[in-house]
Amino acid sequence: MSADVTKVDQTGEPAAAAGTASGPPVGGAAPRAGGLAGFLSGPAGRSAGLVLALVLLIAVGVITAGDRFASPENALTILRLGSVIGVVSVGMTFVISGGGIDLSVGAIVALSSVWATTVATQTMAANYHWIVMVFAAILVGAVCGLVNGVLIAYGRIAPFIATLAMLAAARGLAEIIAKRRTQIIRERGFIDFFGGSVLGIPVLVIMFAIIAALGWVLLNRTTFGRRTLAIGGNPEAARLAGIRVQRQTMYLYVLLGVACGIAAVMIMARTTTGTSTHGTLYELDAIAAVVIGGTLLSGGRGTVVGTVLGVLIFTTLTNVFTLNNLDTSTQAVAKGAIIVAAVLLQQRVSRTRST
Amino acid sequence: MTNVVKRFPGVVALGGVDLEVRPGEVHCLLGQNGAGKSTLIKVLAGVHEPNEGTIEWAGEPVSLHHPQAAMDLGVATMYQELDLVEGLTVAENIFLGHEPTRLGFSQRTSARRAAAALLARLGHPEISPSAEVGTLSAAACQIVSMARALSRDARLIIMDEPSAVLDAGEVDQLFRVIREVTAQDVAVVYISHRLEEIREVGDRVTVLKDGRTVATGLDAKTTPTQELIRLMTGRSIEYVFPPKAEIADAEPVLQVEHLSRTDEFSSVSFEVRPGEVVGLAGLVGSGRSEIVETIFGARKATSGTVRVGGRAVRGGSVAAAVAAGIGLCPEERKSQALVLDHSLAANITLATLPRFSRGGLLDGRAEVESAEELLESLDVRPRGVHRESRTLSGGNQQKVVLARWLLRGCKVLLLDEPTRGVDVGARSEIYALIRRLTDEGVAVVVVSSEIPEVLGLSNRVLVLADRTVRHEGPADELDEHAVLDIILKGDAA
Numbered sequence A: 001m002s003a004d005v006t007k008v009d010q011t012g013e014p015a016a017a018a019g020t021a022s023g024p025p026v027g028g029a030a031p032r033a034g035g036l037a038g039f040l041s042g043p044a045g046r047s048a049g050l051v052l053a054l055v056l057l058i059a060v061g062v063i064t065a066g067d068r069f070a071s072p073e074n075a076l077t078i079l080r081l082g083s084v085i086g087v088v089s090v091g092m093t094f095v096i097s098g099g100g101i102d103l104s105v106g107a108i109v110a111l112s113s114v115w116a117t118t119v120a121t122q123t124m125a126a127n128y129h130w131i132v133m134v135f136a137a138i139l140v141g142a143v144c145g146l147v148n149g150v151l152i153a154y155g156r157i158a159p160f161i162a163t164l165a166m167l168a169a170a171r172g173l174a175e176i177i178a179k180r181r182t183q184i185i186r187e188r189g190f191i192d193f194f195g196g197s198v199l200g201i202p203v204l205v206i207m208f209a210i211i212a213a214l215g216w217v218l219l220n221r222t223t224f225g226r227r228t229l230a231i232g233g234n235p236e237a238a239r240l241a242g243i244r245v246q247r248q249t250m251y252l253y254v255l256l257g258v259a260c261g262i263a264a265v266m267i268m269a270r271t272t273t274g275t276s277t278h279g280t281l282y283e284l285d286a287i288a289a290v291v292i293g294g295t296l297l298s299g300g301r302g303t304v305v306g307t308v309l310g311v312l313i314f315t316t317l318t319n320v321f322t323l324n325n326l327d328t329s330t331q332a333v334a335k336g337a338i339i340v341a342a343v344l345l346q347q348r349v350s351r352t353r354s355t
Numbered sequence B: 001m002t003n004v005v006k007r008f009p010g011v012v013a014l015g016g017v018d019l020e021v022r023p024g025e026v027h028c029l030l031g032q033n034g035a036g037k038s039t040l041i042k043v044l045a046g047v048h049e050p051n052e053g054t055i056e057w058a059g060e061p062v063s064l065h066h067p068q069a070a071m072d073l074g075v076a077t078m079y080q081e082l083d084l085v086e087g088l089t090v091a092e093n094i095f096l097g098h099e100p101t102r103l104g105f106s107q108r109t110s111a112r113r114a115a116a117a118l119l120a121r122l123g124h125p126e127i128s129p130s131a132e133v134g135t136l137s138a139a140a141c142q143i144v145s146m147a148r149a150l151s152r153d154a155r156l157i158i159m160d161e162p163s164a165v166l167d168a169g170e171v172d173q174l175f176r177v178i179r180e181v182t183a184q185d186v187a188v189v190y191i192s193h194r195l196e197e198i199r200e201v202g203d204r205v206t207v208l209k210d211g212r213t214v215a216t217g218l219d220a221k222t223t224p225t226q227e228l229i230r231l232m233t234g235r236s237i238e239y240v241f242p243p244k245a246e247i248a249d250a251e252p253v254l255q256v257e258h259l260s261r262t263d264e265f266s267s268v269s270f271e272v273r274p275g276e277v278v279g280l281a282g283l284v285g286s287g288r289s290e291i292v293e294t295i296f297g298a299r300k301a302t303s304g305t306v307r308v309g310g311r312a313v314r315g316g317s318v319a320a321a322v323a324a325g326i327g328l329c330p331e332e333r334k335s336q337a338l339v340l341d342h343s344l345a346a347n348i349t350l351a352t353l354p355r356f357s358r359g360g361l362l363d364g365r366a367e368v369e370s371a372e373e374l375l376e377s378l379d380v381r382p383r384g385v386h387r388e389s390r391t392l393s394g395g396n397q398q399k400v401v402l403a404r405w406l407l408r409g410c411k412v413l414l415l416d417e418p419t420r421g422v423d424v425g426a427r428s429e430i431y432a433l434i435r436r437l438t439d440e441g442v443a444v445v446v447v448s449s450e451i452p453e454v455l456g457l458s459n460r461v462l463v464l465a466d467r468t469v470r471h472e473g474p475a476d477e478l479d480e481h482a483v484l485d486i487i488l489k490g491d492a493a
Helices: A002-011 A035-041 A043-068 A072-097 A105-115 A119-127 A131-153 A159-178 A188-195 A203-221 A223-233 A235-240 A245-271 A282-293 A304-323 A328-354 B037-044 B067-073 B090-094 B108-121 B138-151 B168-183 B195-201 B225-233 B288-295 B318-324 B333-337 B344-351 B364-377 B394-408 B424-439 B451-457 B480-492
Strands: B002-008 B011-017 B026-030 B052-057 B060-062 B075-078 B156-160 B187-191 B204-209 B212-219 B254-261 B265-272 B277-281 B303-308 B326-329 B412-416 B443-448 B460-465 B468-474
Touching: A043 A304, A072 A105, A072 A203, A072 A223, A072 A245, A072 A282, A072 A304, A105 A131, A105 A159, A105 A245, A105 A282, A119 A131, A131 A159, A131 A245, A188 A203, A188 A245, A203 A223, A203 A245, A203 A304, A223 A235, A223 A245, A223 B344, A235 A245, A235 B333, A282 A304, A282 A328, A304 A328, B011 B037, B026 B037, B026 B195, B026 B225, B037 B075, B037 B156, B037 B187, B067 B075, B075 B138, B090 B108, B090 B138, B108 B138, B138 B156, B138 B168, B168 B187, B168 B195, B187 B195, B204 B225, B212 B225, B225 B480, B254 B288, B265 B277, B265 B288, B265 B303, B265 B443, B265 B460, B265 B468, B277 B288, B277 B451, B288 B326, B288 B412, B288 B443, B318 B326, B326 B394, B333 B394, B344 B364, B344 B394, B364 B394, B394 B424, B424 B443, B424 B451, B443 B451, B451 B480, B460 B480, B468 B480
Parallel strands: B011 B212, B026 B187, B026 B204, B075 B156, B156 B187, B277 B443, B277 B460, B326 B412, B412 B443
Antiparallel strands: B002 B011, B002 B052, B052 B060, B204 B212, B254 B265, B254 B303, B460 B468
């Protein structure tokens, strides 16, 4: 038995030494600095990895498509194409960071665009101001998000299921309202404003930039963002620290709903239409951008910068493929490969962190 | 088994255990919470592999490296936390892992028939083999779990507190079955806190304390109760508690009045004055944690009120409790208190975010400064506010949780197992910290499985048994034996 006694002493430190020797954590718990994996595991490193991927893509674009790719016009085209899904993705970053998921974003975009372009709304807009259409779209998005949020936070329905139901219902409702027809926007003021440019930069791109910046501040520099990450990281700990987890969860879906409403305004401006087929498969594009950006799908860690880079990577990829006359099916395959590669990398990184 | 040692990172769960079980006997394991009983049975069941020591089966050394290896030898285990699959039927659960099959197809009919026979043998023919386990009561689940152990034709059945959820009649049934199987030379290792049961069904007793065998082969019928308690409580480690503070005759800051929650605890009342420490002593399952969580609003009371400074706190809302000045260091630090991937600073300020907010914007510098100050004053090591909280040892993690409530400046602090998984050195630091808090006038409620800790820290102690308060009195008038006595008698009542 005497051998066992010494063992106990080795593990439990003697009380006298306690003041000074609570000791470093056992077994290299600190993330190892240095080395590529160590660098990549930091937030800056992760973004650097994404930037590198983007640079590689651009290089491929320049080599294969030359000046057609490397022109200011094309750069703006890429940004304009990415702006709509970008706004949705920034919103999605919050929901996923908070431990949720939203499959209904595309459907909400469709419903918002349809509702904001009905004869009734457009008549009102003609009588007052085109801003009515903007409010209509955002309000519809917010209400859809509120329904999602209430069902998930207070109805305790799994986010996957609740938003799957919203996906079906919102798009169905959009079809009913639009009678499966494309609604043309007649409000010139609306199209001129959102379709225009300021100092050569399209308004849509400016909107995306502003929303991304606001999103970054909200996630990283506000109590709202901190609460979001806390409920995503450990909802029980957040609850026992006095955070109103249910309310916060609901807010996240409302926030994403509003982002969808704004995205609807943007897509309306780009296409000058509202239709129930707007935003198809946005849920997949947005989730993909968020995940390859480095936001943990299980919640607790989120990065708006990563999401923006993720969106740019996908949009540039599409652009390069289009310029090289490759079809959308090939694009889809490449997208799938990128998602898998990004998630595999993310797992490796989180494993080096947890050991 | 001889001299079995099991170490986990940072803890020695078993530090030399000897146990010898004869065919056909009921061998009882006795020991306090944390004495290593659960680890020991997991070693026997092949869940954990021991680091040292040998296990012999019928004279041959064996290696139980996997649960299947233990099962193949004939060891069946009924765990305390039931390991049934809720979505499957009773019969499917009983034969899980060894379904009767023919040509790879499971024989559902014969499984159901065999399950029905087993349940009848256990005196519960009313449990339908095709019922879904999720729909059964806790007691019925226990029966199913037992049927599963029997279904394996085991030579040794380990029962970890099987009577905890059974009523008197069901316990009698259980004992009848135990006698039946032991008559067929099957050995039973029986774990219970209830001395009465051990006397009734047991043959021999082994007492564990702090992961070691302190006595083995005692006669279950004749060994005096006093002797058993002495063996369970005699300590090898002495903790140093700071001297207790004098309590001024002030108005109580926390008043708990007839607090009840169905099936968890009933009519708990007590008061805590500023600077006072009130301890809740009781076994696991006595409702200790449930009581503090209810005071904290994490559970909703069925009846009763909680007042802070004379004002009733809205029940069932953590936010309301926190606003009223209550803080809780929960039992499970990692799953309930910390966001492990987040920095120490973020974890410390989690309950005080509005203080660092200007119109919603976080003042990151002020946040980091406050956190740094606290880490320094609590001597959290390693330092570094940006370090992820998962990288800290248990004691330092606990200090971070305490820092969260220190920062908030609570009037009432509820500490649930404040030193679980904390090494000896950090323990005394945490004790000193509690004393520092009471000097500042904080009212503290301490829950601990370790009776000496409750007695050493508290001014007054409430002893819980059978989900209610059995005794309330000054800590000085109690010792470990007296508390155990109250608990064990209460349980038997």
